[in-house]
Amino acid sequence: MPLDSPTPAAAPLPPFAARAASVGGSPVREILALTERPGVISFAGGLPAPELFDTAGLRAAYDAALTGPGAARALQYSTTEGAPELREAVAARASARGLPTTADEVLVTTGSQQALTLIAATLLEPGDTVLVENPTYLAALQCFGLAGARVIPVPCDERGLLPDALAELTARERPKLLYTVPTFQNPTGRTLPGGRRAEVARTAARLGLWLVEDDPYGDLRYEGDHQPWIAAHPGAEDRTALLGSFSKVMAPGLRLGWLRAPGALRRAAVVAKQAADLHTSTVDQLAAAHYLGAADLDAHVARVREAYRARRDALLAGLGGALPQGSGWNRPEGGMFVWARLPEGYDAGALLKSAVAHDVAYVPGAPFFTGTPDPRTLRLSFTTHTPAEIAEGLVRLGRALG
Structure with missing residues (x-):
């Protein structure tokens, strides 16, 4: 031409x-x-x-990660599951809050938002049904929308979702999972009482339902009694994906979260994460691990x-x-x-x-x-x-x- x-x-x-x-x-x-x-x-x-x-403490943690004996490791590729020392620290903190956890049960994620995305990729087919509180975390609605899920709200009152309504919806709609933020919920700030948490666990076990328990705010309690995670209640052990984050207690710019899940679900999430980003930033993980070892986060x-x-x-x-x-x-x-x-x-x-x-x-x-x-x-x-x-x-x- x-x-x-x-x-x-x-x-x-x-x-x-x-x-x-x-x-x-x-x-x-x-x-x-x-x-x-x-x-x-x-x-x-x-x-x-x-x-x-704690800018000074975090700066010291990064210095330790980049100048100590393992400095070269901080800048290298890492395993998808996460740095062993950070997984150990997460497991220890979860165990201290009443949920016995080992490092092998933990997957480090790029913020807990990624953990939610991995769960959606692992569990949901287009057209599958997801139950959520109403109202609920907006980014979760986006995540389930991108997965092609059908999202149904569970009726709630001023204390959170109503267990009887959850049981009725689960029996009728046969959802794959319930997504809940039971402690200081986003957007309402409400907290699900312990009795209702136990009922949610029993309903999930009786009717065959995955539970996704998102807990980014649980450390920020100003009054009242601590409520154990739903994951710690009988019936929830083999079906709860617990999502946690360092964003609210350390710094959101680190983009560090974690997922505690039953073995088969966790292994599937590892494969999904490999396809997404291979692994979470090594240097950020090691700095966080140094911080948890040297500073008093509590x-x-x-x-x-x-x-x-x-x-x-x-x-x-x-x-x-x-x-x-x-x-x-x-x-x-x-x-x-x-x-x-x-x-x-x-x-x-x-x-x-x-x-x-x-x-x-x-x-x-x-x-x-x-x-x-x-x-x-x-x-x-x-x-x-x-x-x-x-x-x-x-x-x-x-x-x-x-």
Whole structure:
């Protein structure tokens, strides 16, 4: 063909996979982008407070990983299952919380979000049914959507999912798994009582159901009694994938999480992880292991809890003056979120634009629901601002919603 001949029209590209077109982006991430400008007081993001990171301790841990006898190993490929010393540390911490665990039962993941993705890849075929709390963690809904799952909400009250409703749905719909965040749930902050946890375990064993128990917030308890994991209850032993994270207690930028699961499920997840990323960052794993060996993580978490408790209390103290009369909200015993509901006729999503114009932000609750959303709900995070900043943010919120 002569060089000056017109270029023939290119054939159209094949389309994206249907799942890529059917799952939208995260409204939470989009709101965070809106609130990055200086001066905005944001109750939107579920972010740890950066001023509370143990930067010096983590820097020393990285120095140890990169200068000690195993320095070359820190920069090398590693095994998919994870660095043995970090798996040992995770197992020891889980055992100390009442769930006997060995290192062989642990898979290190690139954040607990990856653990959820691996479970979905391992267990779910397109069209399979998944049960979730309503509302639930938004990224879990995205994950199950990408897997092509059919997601059904389990009715809940102010204390979490209703075991009788779970049993009825499981018997009728024959789901593959239940996904739950039973402790300081995202987005509601509520905690499932111990009796209900035991009922969930019994229902799963009786009706044949995988349990995916997500626990990123369990260390952040400010009051009340510790509740054992569902995984520790009789009936749950051979069917629970427990997801944990260092993001809320160490630093989210490390992107370190872990999965504790029965042997066959864990081995299948290892294969799925090999296809995804081969292994989680070696240097980050070894630095975390050094940190857990040299620093007192529990003492650090205690300092974080003290600060977060004061911030939670500041938010709760000011909500009555900031939200319209007739609003309601809960009092979480821990975690990072307060769940609120505006009076009849209000729409938290529609009011967000006014809030951002007043240099304050929150997350509307509607995207967290499966099926019919409640437009009057909103999620407020209290961890990233001081009590004084929270008070000012609530003044702005009152003006925006007034």
